Amino acid sequence: MAKLSFSRLAITTAMLAVASSINLPVPILTRDFHLECDLNPKLSLGSGPGNTVFNWISFTGGMWNATWGNGTIEQGGHDYQYVLPALAAKLDTRYLLKTSDEKPAYIEIKTDGWRTGPPEVLEALNDPARADDVDPSTYKFRLYISMNTGDPRYNHVNTTMWVASGMRKGAKVIYDAYLVG
Template sequence: MRLEPLATFTVELDPILELGQSPWGRRRVINIVGGVFEGPRLRGEVLPGGADWQVVHADGMASIDTRYTLRTHDGAHLYISTSGVRHGPAAVMARLAAGEPVDPGEYYFRLFCRFETGDDRYLWLNRTLAVASAARTADAVRYEAYALT
């Protein structure tokens, strides 16, 4: 098994909507408002609409659950879903929550990515699993995705 660079994603976000404490943890929804992605075989824009339906657990770990749509440079539409975790020392996570710049090496933020499309040019994505290392800024998530080959 190898990791093949897939694309760098910059996903722009609305402010966090706090839904409150649920049986699973503190539920938050972060709407996706746009962005871009660029890689060796995959590039285009992140379309507005979709979100991260996130849960922050008692220990401070966030469970990530995103679903959104991509449009490639040549007009194909792709569905992407990611799931993952973000956690780190309490002081680091507090700085991140305050919107301060934080070196992504100070916390753990990893994703599993799945794609779906009916466009013949990108059917290979339906059979591709990807993993990513991510970083959170005040208004975006940036991640480097790699196809598992």
């Protein structure tokens, strides 16, 4: 056992020495698009492992505006949430964007993220009647975003990454997305 521990220590030390000699570029975040999505009331799909609750929230529409285009959100997307006992929510969403071009393009958005904060704040967010009054600085709503399209005019979105900061406002989700460059 002592040999194994010593070997791991030697490898870790060597890796740290190499890592400290490499100067990797730091990603730059640039505000790239804004999205506002209208929501149907949530449907509870029941409980899951670890005392989680599964929710399904479908989207009824909305709008988006980016540095590279704008348009609407098609009806039918969804947010599949895993809500932990402390009310933090693991978010897994799918949107379909329609561009405002004369011949529209369709772009799929996939997000993965978390909404976390004090239980009393998260409880208020789950109530559309009270969600309007919740200050977005009192909780974290963070997403990783990827997109896909077959339309060559928007091919660049297929290989781009974004992170977003968002909020829940009544029956609406709003977020600003930042290009990771």
